[in-house]
Amino acid sequence: QQPVQSPQAVILREGEDAVINCSSSKALYSVHWYRQKHGEAPVFLMILLKGGEQKGHDKISASFNEKKQQSSLYLTASQLSYSGTYFCGTGVSGSARQLTFGSGTQLTVLP
């Protein structure tokens, strides 16, 4: 079953923060975050594994709450280059390879 992402779309001004959530009805083994710009391939952001710690690089970080079966992606002090559609892909226990992607969150950062 497809994970649920929220919000579906968000518009920010440069420098503002955003949070994108990803929830699953199944027990998760891994959560993968990707960003896709229009007409381009998805680009890997980070992966969070069950039992692992919160990940982050630069001003993008993510958390993984195993009990709630959800992950959140945090974008701090957003830049114009952050615009795009963010997808979470979830791997459930026993079939971590078979990622099921959410429908995406469209993020637009305005100057």
Place this chain on the structure above:
Amino acid sequence: DSGVTQTPKHLITATGQRVTLRCSPRSGDLSVYWYQQSLDQGLQFLIQYYNGEERAKGNILERFSAQQFPDLHSELNLSSLELGDSALYFCASSEGDPTEAFFGQGTRLTVV
């Protein structure tokens, strides 16, 4: 550039036809994944191969098949094409799983 090469970039074909999409993974990556992206279905996992063997299967239709060759390149074969098969088909590769996967630029298939 992710290092994953997909050919062709665009493909237009008629209903009922058969096409083959090709993917060359990043050097050293043993895993190849195929995804279908359409407006109404989003990004759907189709199938994964690891070092020549099928490793995981997703929502892949029986009309579709894939294989990974000894040189690790992969092909996705789509047959008896229908209008609804029109989509962007992505190939991704990774060293192992679950690890970072690198996506190719995709093949845009249009069935008319």
